[in-house]
Amino acid sequence: MHPLTRRAALAVSAAPLLLASIRASAQSDPLPSWHDGAVKQAIVSFVSRVAREGGTDFVPPAERIAVFDNDGTLWAEQPLYFQFAFALDQVRTLAPQNPEWSGRPPIKAVLDGDLAALAASGERGAAEILTATHAGMTTDAFAASVAGWLASARHPRFGRPYERLVYQPQLELLNFLRSNGFKTFIVSGGGVEFIRVWAEKAYGIPPEQVVGSSGSVRFRQAGNGAPELVKEPKVEFVDDGPGKPVGINRFIGRRPILAFGNSDGDLDMLQWTAAGPGARFAAILHHTDAEREWAYDRQSHIGRLDKALDEASAKGWTVVDMKRDWRSVFPSEP
Amino acid sequence: MHPLTRRAALAVSAAPLLLASIRASAQSDPLPSWHDGAVKQAIVSFVSRVAREGGTDFVPPAERIAVFDNDGTLWAEQPLYFQFAFALDQVRTLAPQNPEWSGRPPIKAVLDGDLAALAASGERGAAEILTATHAGMTTDAFAASVAGWLASARHPRFGRPYERLVYQPQLELLNFLRSNGFKTFIVSGGGVEFIRVWAEKAYGIPPEQVVGSSGSVRFRQAGNGAPELVKEPKVEFVDDGPGKPVGINRFIGRRPILAFGNSDGDLDMLQWTAAGPGARFAAILHHTDAEREWAYDRQSHIGRLDKALDEASAKGWTVVDMKRDWRSVFPSEP
Numbered sequence: 004m005h006p007l008t009r010r011a012a013l014a015v016s017a018a019p020l021l022l023a024s025i026r027a028s029a030q031s032d033p034l035p036s037w038h039d040g041a042v043k044q045a046i047v048s049f050v051s052r053v054a055r056e057g058g059t060d061f062v063p064p065a066e067r068i069a070v071f072d073n074d075g076t077l078w079a080e081q082p083l084y085f086q087f088a089f090a091l092d093q094v095r096t097l098a099p100q101n102p103e104w105s106g107r108p109p110i111k112a113v114l115d116g117d118l119a120a121l122a123a124s125g126e127r128g129a130a131e132i133l134t135a136t137h138a139g140m141t142t143d144a145f146a147a148s149v150a151g152w153l154a155s156a157r158h159p160r161f162g163r164p165y166e167r168l169v170y171q172p173q174l175e176l177l178n179f180l181r182s183n184g185f186k187t188f189i190v191s192g193g194g195v196e197f198i199r200v201w202a203e204k205a206y207g208i209p210p211e212q213v214v215g216s217s218g219s220v221r222f223r224q225a226g227n228g229a230p231e232l233v234k235e236p237k238v239e240f241v242d243d244g245p246g247k248p249v250g251i252n253r254f255i256g257r258r259p260i261l262a263f264g265n266s267d268g269d270l271d272m273l274q275w276t277a278a279g280p281g282a283r284f285a286a287i288l289h290h291t292d293a294e295r296e297w298a299y300d301r302q303s304h305i306g307r308l309d310k311a312l313d314e315a316s317a318k319g320w321t322v323v324d325m326k327r328d329w330r331s332v333f334p335s336e337p
Numbered sequence: 338m339h340p341l342t343r344r345a346a347l348a349v350s351a352a353p354l355l356l357a358s359i360r361a362s363a364q365s366d367p368l369p370s371w372h373d374g375a376v377k378q379a380i381v382s383f384v385s386r387v388a389r390e391g392g393t394d395f396v397p398p399a400e401r402i403a404v405f406d407n408d409g410t411l412w413a414e415q416p417l418y419f420q421f422a423f424a425l426d427q428v429r430t431l432a433p434q435n436p437e438w439s440g441r442p443p444i445k446a447v448l449d450g451d452l453a454a455l456a457a458s459g460e461r462g463a464a465e466i467l468t469a470t471h472a473g474m475t476t477d478a479f480a481a482s483v484a485g486w487l488a489s490a491r492h493p494r495f496g497r498p499y500e501r502l503v504y505q506p507q508l509e510l511l512n513f514l515r516s517n518g519f520k521t522f523i524v525s526g527g528g529v530e531f532i533r534v535w536a537e538k539a540y541g542i543p544p545e546q547v548v549g550s551s552g553s554v555r556f557r558q559a560g561n562g563a564p565e566l567v568k569e570p571k572v573e574f575v576d577d578g579p580g581k582p583v584g585i586n587r588f589i590g591r592r593p594i595l596a597f598g599n600s601d602g603d604l605d606m607l608q609w610t611a612a613g614p615g616a617r618f619a620a621i622l623h624h625t626d627a628e629r630e631w632a633y634d635r636q637s638h639i640g641r642l643d644k645a646l647d648e649a650s651a652k653g654w655t656v657v658d659m660k661r662d663w664r665s666v667f668p669s670e671p
Contacts, residue, residue, distance in 0.1 A: 065543055142586055186545070199590045209399055210590030211520070211546075220586055222579035222605055230608045232586050245556035252476055252554055252566050254588060256533045256544030271556055274564045 033179040035330070036172040042328045045321050046176065049284045053260065054183045060282040062260055064184035069261040070251060070272065071173070073191035073198060073215075075306040076265045076288055077206060078169040079158075081297045083305060085165045086197050087129070089152050093136035101135075110135060138218060138236040142196060145234055149200040163336070166205050171334045173263075177206055185261070190251055191215045192243035192268055196234070214254040216242045247272035260284065270311040277318065285320040287311060292326040367513040369664070370506040376662045379655050380510065383618045387594065388517045394616040396594055398518035403595040404585060404606065405507070407525035407532060407549075409640040410599045410622055411540060412503040413492075415631045417639060419499045420531050421463070423486050427470035435469075444469060464572075472552060472570040476530060479568055483534040497670070500539050505668045507597075511540055519595070524585055525549045526577035526602055530568070548588040550576045581606035594618065604645040611652065619654040621645060626660040 037043040052060040053067060074080040094104070094113045104110045109128030112120035121128060137145065153166055161168060177187050189208055191198055195215030202208045219235040242250040248271050251259065262269070262276035265288040277285040289308065290299050300308040315322050325332065371377040386394040387401060408414040428438070428447045438444045443462030446454035455462060471479065487500055495502060511521050523542055525532055529549030536542045553569040576584040582605050585593065596603070596610035599622040611619040623642065624633050634642040649656050659666065 065537070068545075188545075195587075195590065203399070211402075211522075211588065213590060217587060220583050222582045222609070230582065230605070230612050232582060232609075248556045248564065248566060249554050253529075253551060254545065256529065256547065271564070275556070275566075278564050 033182070034172065034175050036175055038328050038330050040328060042321055042323055046179075046284075046286075049261070049282065050179065050183050050185075053282050062281060066257065066260065067180075067183070067185040068188065068255060068257050068259040069180050069185045070188045070190045070214075070255075070259045070263070070276065071177075072264040072266070072269045072272070073189050073193055075290065076170075076263055076269070077173050077189070078165070079296060080306050081299070082159070084193065085168075086193050087133075088156070088165070089149065089197070090132050090136045092152060092156060093148065094132060097136065104135065107131065107135075134236045137194065137196075138234045140234055142220060142232045142234060145196055146200050149197055153201055161333075163333070166201055167336070168333055169205050170329075171331050172329045174206065174334070176263075177208070180261070181207070186212065188212045188214060188251075188255060188259070190242065190247050190262075190272060192241070192246075194218075195242075214242060214250045216240060216246075243268045245271045248275035251275065262286070263288070264311070265290065266306040266308050267311045270314060273311065273320065274314075277320065285315070285318070286323060287315050287320060288323045289325065291324050292329075292332065294326075295332045296325060298326075367516070368506065368509045370509055372662055372664050374662060376655055376657050380513075380618075380620075383595070383616065384513065384517050384519075387616050396615060400591065400594065401514075401517070401519040402522065402589060402591050402593040403514050403519045404522045404524045404548075404589075404593045404597070404610065405511075406598040406600070406603045406606070407523050407527055409624065410504075410597055410603070411507050411523070412499070413630060414640050415633070416493070418527065419502075420527050421467075422490070422499070423483065423531070424466050424470045426486055426490060427482065428466060431470065438469065441465065441469075468570045471528065471530075472568045474568055476554060476566045476568060479530055480534050483531055487535055495667075497667070500535055501670070502667055503539050504663075505665050506663045508540065508668070510597075511542070514595070515541070520546065522546045522548060522585075522589060522593070524576065524581050524596075524606060526575070526580075528552075529576075548576055548584045550574060550580075577602045579605045582609035585609065596620070597622070598645070599624065600640040600642050601645045604648060607645065607654065608648075611654065619649070619652070620657060621649050621654060622657045623659060625658050626663075626666065628660075629666045630659060632660075 034043055034046070052058060053062040055061055071077055074084055078085070091113050094110055098104055098114055105114070109121060109124040109131045112124060113132065153164060156165060157163060158165055158168055180187055187208055189198060189202060189212065191214070193215050195213055195217050198215055199210040199213050202213050203210065217240050219237040219239045221233050221235055223231060223233060225231045240246065240250065247269065251272065258279045259276045260279065260282065261284040262273050263286045264273055273285045273287070277283050287308065289312070290297050290306070292298060299306065300312060312322070314320070368377055368380070386392055387396040389395055405411055408418055412419070425447050428444055432438055432448055439448070443455060443458040443465045446458060447466065487498060490499060491497060492499055492502055514521055521542055523532060523536060523546065525548070527549050529547055529551045532549055533544040533547050536547050537544065551574050553571040553573045555567050555569055557565060557567060559565045574580065574584065581603065585606065592613045593610045594613065594616065595618040596607050597620045598607055607619045607621070611617050621642065623646070624631050624640070626632060633640065634646060646656070
């Protein structure tokens with residue numbers, strides 16, 4: 004056999020093997036929606052270093068705590084926080100049962116579809132809308148209203164259920180971390196009772212691993228003697244900015260070794276995580292993809308990323324560029 | 338062979354088998370420190386019912402949440418709460434660095450060993466002692482002081498480290514629950530930052546599964562720019578009485594199916610747990626054993642068990658009688 008023929012024959016006979024090996028490698032890629040590059044490499048390298056027993060960066064499984072911001076980090080947050088979209092829809096749903104609402108300017112603005120008046124009501128107006136829709140009911144009734152809304156509401160731009168606007172690459176990252184012994188937590192400025200309703204189904208994160216902002220809750224015996232928990236119109240804890248490391252301490256009681264955020268509200272959490280001893284991973288998702296999602300940072304009202312972007316650059320934290328680093332953004336539709 | 342001889346021969350040849358079977362059964366008893374009886378049977382029956390797939394009482398693993406009070410339920414609480422024993426020792430340890438303390442009556446009473454004066458200072462005095470020893474330091478420094486105390490302090494009656502006054506039967510129960518897919522939580526009136534230091538080693542319960550009372554914590558940048566969390570002299574949350582179901586909702590976000598307490602401070606948690614749908618288990622540890630531990634209930638200043646004992650009887654909750662139901666109380670000394 005001529006050497007070239009032989010090489011060709013070998014190549015042909017090896018082809019199925021080669022193909023199988025490529026397939027195996029594709030299957031074993033834990034992050035298929037992440038483009039190959041420095042960012043993906045940094046993630047995989049960190050995880051394998053802390054999980055390698057006997058290695059200098061080894062971290063015992065119990066200490067492999069990973070924390071993720073939610074809005075803008077695990078799911079989208081434009082054109083307004085999804086929890087606020089829920090609140091606006093609830094105002095419209097509940098208005099017939101609450102005729103007295105028509106005398107309250109921010110609520111009237113929502114019912115009239117008068118966005119200018121709503122914007123003019125500012126933070127106090129937003130707080131009034133959140134209180135009206137998030138308090139004065141049992142925790143069970145509130146959870147049921149969130150579940151009902153998620154089942155029917157659609158995002159104005161994408162026409163999808165909000166739960167289908169989670170980020171596919173982050174779902175893969177959460178799974179990759181868990182399969183390497185990490186315990187994954189949400190640490191969100193959003194309301195903890197809102198997120199817990201759907202986080203387990205959407206992210207595989209159970210209620211007890213969700214840290215968030217909360218209102219006061221009161222325990223009482225209902226008329227029929229059954230005990231119940233009632234949501235009260237009083238903010239109890241704001242899990243944003245310096246509240247994030249405080250919330251981590253309060254709920255988790257252990258400093259994370261990995262933190263992932265997307266805005267200045269995550270900066271303290273990233274600092275707290277990065278400043279611990281041993282191997283650390285701090286990452287920021289930079290929204291750079293107006294075509295597939297949105298592009299915003301320093302000037303945005305929602306998810307402003309300014310100081311944290313500077314600090315990431317100064318401290319060498321990982322900055323994920325959505326457009327460059329993500330092969331896909333949302334899960335493909337079934 | 339004579340029939341009797343044959344029977345004897347058979348008996349002799351069967352003896353090793355029989356012995357092996359007894360040994361296997363002893364090894365497979367998950368609760369060897371619990372006497373056989375109605376209480377042990379109720380526990381084993383409940384756990385196997387909720388864990389049996391396809392059974393009418395089946396509960397998915399994610400919902401198998403078990404909550405335990407700590408003081409008097411998982412470890413002893415006499416002659417005074419161990420956390421308060423820590424605080425008194427800390428007053429003595431820290432007094433030389435805090436000469437101004439001598440002007441504060443409750444602290445002076447501790448330093449003088451004047452228990453009558455300390456008692457006279459009442460709840461305000463106790464709060465002053467707790468504040469002096471539990472605030473004004475970083476969370477890391479506090480955890481180190483607790484660990485240091487545990488390593489050296491000995492219980493006045495038993496001469497053991499306090500961590501060795503955990504209840505052996507409860508350690509077995511926690512393990513039994515976990516091996517049946519339960520997630521075990523502490524829900525304690527004690528300080529969460531105190532318990533988290535040693536709960537993982539003592540009970541196999543990680544920090545993120547400890548719910549407790551807490552003081553405010555503030556995030557700040559230290560002089561050297563390193564971020565730190567500082568404990569402030571302000572009570573933030575009291576995880577006792579109606580605070581227990583509130584704490585469960587806040588930290589766990591899911592109603593437990595099993596709750597275990599020992600005092601009236603656990604009553605609301607037991608009610609909240611027992612009132613949920615499906616199979617439920619509510620249990621109270623009744624301290625009835627003055628010889629091996631202590632006997633106290635309706636009249637006790639610490640761990641008073643009065644209303645909850647009546648309600649347990651009315652509702653058919655499980656009441657564990659320490660003297661009758663526990664083969665041993667504390668772990669055997671190494």
